[in-house]
Amino acid sequence: MKDGDTLPESPQRVLPAIEGPSAFFWTSGADGRLRFLCCSTCSYFVHPPTSYCPNCGGRDVAPRVVGGRGTVYSFTVNHQPWDGSADSYIIGVVEMDEQDGLRLMTNIVDVAPDAMRIGLRVEVVFEDHAPIHLPVFRPVAL
Amino acid sequence: MTDAERRAVISGIGQSQVGRRLGRDALDLTIDAALAAIADARLTVAEIDGLATYPGGVSDFAGFSGPGSPEVHDALRLSLTWHSGGAEGPGQLQAVVNAVMAVSMGLARHVLVYRTVTESTAQGNGRRSGIGVGSGQVDGSQQWLIPFRAYSAANWLALYAQRHFHEFGTTPEQMAQIALNARRNAALNPPAGFRTPLTLDDYLDSRMVSSPFRLYDCDVPVDGSTALVVSAAEHAAGVDHPVAQVEAVGTALRGRPSWEQWPDLTTMPARTSAAHMWSRSELRPGDVDIAELYDGFSWLTMSWLEALGFCGHGESGPFIEGGTRIALDGELPLNTNGGQLSGGRLHGYGYLHEAVLQLRGEAGARQVAGRPEVAVVSNGGGPISGCMLLTRLA
Numbered sequence A: 001m002k003d004g005d006t007l008p009e010s011p012q013r014v015l016p017a018i019e020g021p022s023a024f025f026w027t028s029g030a031d032g033r034l035r036f037l038c039c040s041t042c043s044y045f046v047h048p049p050t051s052y053c054p055n056c057g058g059r060d061v062a063p064r065v066v067g068g069r070g071t072v073y074s075f076t077v078n079h080q081p082w083d084g085s086a087d088s089y090i091i092g093v094v095e096m097d098e099q100d101g102l103r104l105m106t107n108i109v110d111v112a113p114d115a116m117r118i119g120l121r122v123e124v125v126f127e128d129h130a131p132i133h134l135p136v137f138r139p140v141a142l
Numbered sequence B: 001m002t003d004a005e006r007r008a009v010i011s012g013i014g015q016s017q018v019g020r021r022l023g024r025d026a027l028d029l030t031i032d033a034a035l036a037a038i039a040d041a042r043l044t045v046a047e048i049d050g051l052a053t054y055p056g057g058v059s060d061f062a063g064f065s066g067p068g069s070p071e072v073h074d075a076l077r078l079s080l081t082w083h084s085g086g087a088e089g090p091g092q093l094q095a096v097v098n099a100v101m102a103v104s105m106g107l108a109r110h111v112l113v114y115r116t117v118t119e120s121t122a123q124g125n126g127r128r129s130g131i132g133v134g135s136g137q138v139d140g141s142q143q144w145l146i147p148f149r150a151y152s153a154a155n156w157l158a159l160y161a162q163r164h165f166h167e168f169g170t171t172p173e174q175m176a177q178i179a180l181n182a183r184r185n186a187a188l189n190p191p192a193g194f195r196t197p198l199t200l201d202d203y204l205d206s207r208m209v210s211s212p213f214r215l216y217d218c219d220v221p222v223d224g225s226t227a228l229v230v231s232a233a234e235h236a237a238g239v240d241h242p243v244a245q246v247e248a249v250g251t252a253l254r255g256r257p258s259w260e261q262w263p264d265l266t267t268m269p270a271r272t273s274a275a276h277m278w279s280r281s282e283l284r285p286g287d288v289d290i291a292e293l294y295d296g297f298s299w300l301t302m303s304w305l306e307a308l309g310f311c312g313h314g315e316s317g318p319f320i321e322g323g324t325r326i327a328l329d330g331e332l333p334l335n336t337n338g339g340q341l342s343g344g345r346l347h348g349y350g351y352l353h354e355a356v357l358q359l360r361g362e363a364g365a366r367q368v369a370g371r372p373e374v375a376v377v378s379n380g381g382g383p384i385s386g387c388m389l390l391t392r393l394a
Helices: A020-031 B026-040 B069-075 B094-105 B119-123 B140-144 B153-168 B172-186 B200-205 B233-238 B270-279 B298-307 B316-320 B349-360
Strands: A035-039 A061-065 A069-078 A089-096 A103-108 A121-129 A132-139 B008-015 B050-053 B082-085 B110-118 B208-210 B223-232 B243-250 B290-292 B374-379 B386-393
Touching: A020 A035, A020 A061, A020 A132, A069 A103, A069 B153, A069 B208, A089 B153, B008 B026, B008 B094, B008 B233, B008 B349, B026 B069, B026 B110, B026 B223, B050 B069, B050 B094, B069 B082, B082 B094, B094 B110, B094 B223, B094 B243, B094 B386, B110 B119, B119 B223, B153 B208, B153 B298, B172 B200, B172 B298, B172 B316, B223 B233, B223 B349, B233 B243, B243 B270, B243 B349, B270 B298, B270 B374, B270 B386, B290 B349, B298 B316, B349 B374, B349 B386
Parallel strands: A103 A132, B050 B082, B050 B110, B290 B374
Antiparallel strands: A035 A061, A069 A089, A069 A121, A089 A103, A121 A132, B008 B223, B008 B243, B110 B223, B243 B386, B374 B386
8 A cells, every 4th residue: 555545543443552562563554564473484474473483483573564465254244333333334354365364353444334245355554543553454456 | 980070960050030130239149049059959058168150250341250259258158178260261161160170189079150140230221332442452362353343242253153154155044043942942931031922024124233143143131140069979869859960071172262363263162162072971962952052142053053063064054944953842952941042141051050950850831851861051152162061860
């Protein structure tokens, strides 16, 4: 995505703490790029972030930029006003292109609920809560 | 008889008043249930030497935890050789499993186990709130869920159900059978919270909560306490009614203990809990007479049916189609008291109570015919997962 191409702040969010090993993940979008922790030995992405590679046992891990594209593995359209907001919204699980099973729960935006489907190709876009940049996903432009 | 489970029996059960917005104190309800269970086990309070509960005293989610074990311990002036309360383990059933282990090891002889909820009174007249709503920030495993407004297990498990629908063609009409069956059975269970008839049209017309979950796919908060006494097996001879023997427990969680990182969202860790349980018994799914399977959301029950091997992976939709197979007079009577969908969310322990009643032949108008001998009970969804096989000991 292009610099400055960010979504307006959504007032309902409960935001993550930005301390510890996950801080880089939540602040990564400041430069418009999504990063996951990656094993320096075997290049396996470790998510959620921990200082142990479950693939090779390595202890040397560091954030690595990913392309930001993935596929919707599953989704739900939420209608219940849990946080007092009556708008419906889409929660999805997105699998990143870089690695089988490298996934996160997120929101799918810029798509009508009726048009949502599993298998939809999506790309990251960041919602600005500086210093947090929340990674949500929208359909890849054709 | 080498398995630890079989050194323990459920010698008594008890339940408090159960209902919506009772306005009663959680400890008060717990004492009602505990005294009933102790009397049913033909014991006195002074003979209780063990105490276990789930999730223990935690205060961050209204009405969820009930009193911690020290409160019950002190209120009843118990004299304990073993006690335990906590939330990390094989689902809500962990307190029962812990009690079975304590009895098997000889750490205690009669363990009082309880689970108390006052979620309905805590909710009051407002709507059900989401987890984490109103908190300043979230960390730990919740940071991967709550910032995306995925505030509820309804959201997390809807993602599982949707994937199941996608891969296997599961339909809302099939999933509805879990809710409709529960309501039919609740009609025969006076304490159940929701007993008015429910039709498929009512179900399909109900509002969507988090697709594909509609209102009637979600269980209903209530107030109530369930208690049981887990005793050394020898005590079975000391009571004048049949008791339930713990044939096998399933405590495994093989794989990532995460809502969203579990690799195949058409299944749950339930698969591993169930396989573990069957590995500890010579009984097989075909031997089960009644199934009391967690229905916090209707899809959970479908997933447990698959996990336990009553049908194949992805086949629970056709298995429950039309509802006859899971009815009280069907080949696998399911959630015979109305489950949590129509009976109320006693958070796992209503199934235990009902399984024991059915095995004892004391389930009244909803008693399954043919003197059921084997019951399976499951609790939980996602990484909260445990199950248990009970048999009738004459």
